[in-house]
Amino acid sequence: MSEFLAQGGYAFFIWSAYGMAALLLVIEVLQLRTQYRAIVARVIRAARLRQQL
Template sequence: MQWLSVADFLNMGGYAFYVWGSFGITAAVVVIEILQVRAQRREILRNLFSQSESEDDLHQKPL
């Protein structure tokens, strides 16, 4: 496809709503996925750290 101007490019041959909407939704889903993975990683690391601390406490206390 050949565009003669920026307006033609942005219009996408009459399919601008579908094309740009698809790009927007895809970008939003990718950002949400990244944020969820980061939050999940933080939670897992927090759990592992607290689990490690409680195991260290058990090993350091005399029986």
């Protein structure tokens, strides 16, 4: 198991690459959720305005 974690002496580079990829995926999900909520709010606002006319 320790050989696997050491990755032949390149553990820092390999695990930091995995960590960076995971971090970027989390950031992407958070941004998509924020954009989705903003779009839904905009659509609801537009629907309310349309009903008032």
